[in-house]
Amino acid sequence: MGPAPEHLMNLTVKDLILPNGSDWNRALIKQILPHEEATILSIKPRKSGAPDKMVWLGTSSGVYTTKSGYLKAMEDGNVQTQTPTAIGIDWNNNVWKLQVPPKIKLFLWKIFQGALPVGDRLASRNILVDTVCKSYSNVESINHLFLHCDVAYKVWNLAPFSTCIDSRGLIDLTTAWKGLYKLVCLPPSGIASGPLAPWILWSLWLARNNRIFNNKESTPEKIITKAVTAAQEWLREQTPEPSDSDAAWRSDSQRAGLGWTVIENELNSDYMAHCLYVPSPLVAEALALREAMAHCRAQGILQLHCQMDSQQLVKTLISKSPNPEIYGVVSDILLLASSFLSISYEWFPRSKNKVADALAKQALYNVCLVSPNLDNGV
Template sequence: MSRSFNNADRKGPSFNSFQGTDSSLLVADLIDQHRQWDLTAVSSNFGQAEIDRILSIPLSIFPSEDALIWNGTTSGNYMVKSGYYFATSLAEHQDAGSTYVYENWWSKFWKLKLPSKLRIFVWKVFHNAIPVAAELHRKHIANTPYCPLCKQQQETIPHALFLCTRAKEVWRLSSIKLNFKLAATSSAEEFLFYASDNTSTSDFEQFLTICWSIWYERNAEFHDKSPKQPAAVLAFATDYLGKYQSAQAQSVSNNSAATSITHPASRSQVAASTDQWIAPLAGKFKLNTDAACNKASKIIGLGAVLRDSSGLIKAAFSKAIKGCYKAEEMEATALVHALQWLLNLGLTADIIETDSLLVVQGLKAASSCSSAFHAILNDVNYLVSSFPRAQITHVKRSANTYADVLAKFALTVDTDCTWLEEFPPPLMTVM
């Protein structure tokens, strides 16, 4: 990391008070040689609110290039839905009742089974952001405000989607039963509310897809492509939505049927959770990890224990690091330090257990994400690739007691503790 730490590094509204005291300060200047936040450097440059915020950001053990992260999603990737919620959260002086209506409508909308391009289109319609002739003429971009297809009326969004001669014929052929005459005296937003309130979920999905298909055909014809018959426009919309929803249903079915997965980077498998600790097979070793946090002192405790098929402890550690992350980030960090610790000792693990389901699910997913959490998961995948037979498994807390006790013990001592071929004294309380 080499970029300057300034106002551009704010991650969200909760960071509004951030003010760097030294414009030449780099993020790298705040990280020590152990890839942890340097408390001395952080404390000497920032106030307590900023210190707490910085210590909430987990650090990868491997230096990497800077990347832009959208803090409105768990993946770190920008989505229209999260952008909308962020924008509305910044809106001021809105009537409480009106806000509830909008939030309720958008909540229903985001649950619809629609492809992303269609969601974006509807969002633009709702906010009068599609380039109809009337709006382009108002901005002195188009020579005329009239509809380029029927040339009879000014082309507003309601006209283009519902009132143009071509659009009317498509709706007449469809199974959607609405009073489209209302569009003449309604805004696009108002008619979307009306359609949502007067159709079933499946019909509303079909309604929005037909709107998109009508607009798609309008643009094609505007750019001198041969016009389609209204029946063909309707058939295209029906077929498009049907294929999309069938593909989504098949994807969900495939994911549900899968019981394990081989990760391309780590070749680690994810198995089902259990209630009690179970010894591995003869000749195998099982690693359990956990994390705990003292929020007041901003210290994270990490615990790990390696046991054989007889349940005997081969190695264990209890370690504290600086910070106070989200629960899943701390659990992933515990895995990173435990795997690094095993590699340094020359030990191996065949089964790796954590009581964080989010970590296991994150390792199972093959999607490309940019969040701090996923940066730590990348560390896990890199390290676990050194254990080619290792399975990463979720267990319940009751099956992870030893690691839990060692993680909490780390919060009470000032030094890292490692035990080899001996029973750690802190575990005497849970024998």
């Protein structure tokens, strides 16, 4: 790219925004930063006079945490550590993104970091303990406890997977993990949307501790039953957060369809619009609400009850603490809200919000079908 020309040396973000502050100056962006146009336009600036806000880019909330600071320092310092990542653990996909509770994720992290206090790990730290497995006359290691012990072998055999697992044929848990957590359970098990393998490791660990500290034995049948039951109960309590209601979004084109319906004096009026350069479903939801509120205000409606199926957006509006991604749009919404005599926000199940959802999808379909190369929008 080279050095900036002299007349652009002191350019700031505000210089790329139109004088009225309503939107980006696309002509100027095309002239001086054409390669960054799409990225800049995907940031939705406020239309009102919301104040600037300092945010920490290391977290989605924009709030600094010690953990995020540590990770950033490690990243910038290019610090190399001896971890199991070097032999195949993809921490993000193989551990942190698994559909299991945080305690199980931390437990997996300890396993693959070699931080679980099994016999051989305690002995390596000069802690005087009996290192022999209580169920099998071998040194208790992570691989032995979870794969090669007679109890573990029987538990894996009893697991309701669609394919049989011979855990004794697996040399190392770390290298075998990518295959284990992807194992699919048979339909009657009731575990279709999440992995069972992490729960098996957790149940084996609980059984081991119960045997050592409480002198209580657990049969392989009881261990696998507890693993399956715990997985079923946790998955059953998870309610997926809706991502669109009055907004429909396409990731490939970053376009969004916006739809809203207004009920006034028992009469329904339906509206839709579209928007380009929308980076996420949450931004689309916020844009749709802003358009709907602005429309109602222009129509002279002074009392408003907003229903949407994005729990995250509702929580943000109630707490008035938007994350950086929607800071500008939510600032506009809150300013608009102050012009109503009364306003409230309510989460609405998607199943009860079908009209607005259909309008949004129709708006998205129309803009993609009629103008596939459209270069302007809301």
